[in-house]
Amino acid sequence: MTDEQLHHRGDRAVFAEDLRADGEPEAEFNPGIAGRLPRKNVAAGALVRDGEGRVLFVDPTYKPFLEIPGGMVEDDESPLAACYREVREELGLELTLGRLLLVDWMPTHGVWRDSLQLIFDGGTLSRGQIRAIDPDGDELGGFEFLNLDAARPRLRPSKARRVALAHQALLSGDAFYGEFGRPAR
Structure with missing residues (x-):
């Protein structure tokens, strides 16, 4: 792949050109079916570490548990673009995100x-x-770097499993698929 193909970073203009190149969308095989199909929410976050290997957690003002930087993907936004946007909005950082972990x-x-x-x-x-790091004061009460054991009591159990699974993927060099924070094969 070329650098251009690898570094589009969710660029809407690139996707618009790709859509044009794909041609007309296929017709519904059963009129009205598209509106009846289920929709899923998608969220994208970043596993960010300090020099000691501790994970960056943010303290949202709107919930009682810690989170990792990131958030919901908006309509017509790629998960990668959402992750870049959320990190920038929440922390004021322009990171270079790496591979998908989980x-x-x-x-x-x-x-x-x-x-x-x-x-x-x-x-x-x-x-x-x-x-x-300049945390968004409307959305975040602060941030801290913690090892997973120290963070666990301040996370929802599913989030603790999810972050641990992502960390395991980071260390293994693989990408994982999980279900509610548990490895699935």
Whole structure:
């Protein structure tokens, strides 16, 4: 692949050109079926570390648990572009995201429909990058770097499993598929 193919970073113009190149969309084989098909939410986050290997967790103002940087993918936005946008909005950082570590399915829970949770390698931050973190005060109460054992009591159990699985993927060099934070084969 060329550098251009690898580094589009969710560029809407690139996708628009790709859609034009694909030609007319296929017709519905059964009129009205597209509107009746299920939709899933998608979220994208980054597994970001410090020089000691601890994971960056953010403290959202709107929920009682820690999260990793990231958030919901908007309509017509790629998960990769959403991850870049969310990290920039939440932390004021322009990171170079690495490979996909994990795709994790999450079941419907209360008012929240089932979703796919993607975690990308957010890399290791330098001391200068850490000093430059500027948390969005409306959305975040702060941030901290923690090892997984220290973070676990402050995470939902499914999030703790998901982050641990993404960390395992990082160390193994593989990408994993999980279901509610548990490895699935």
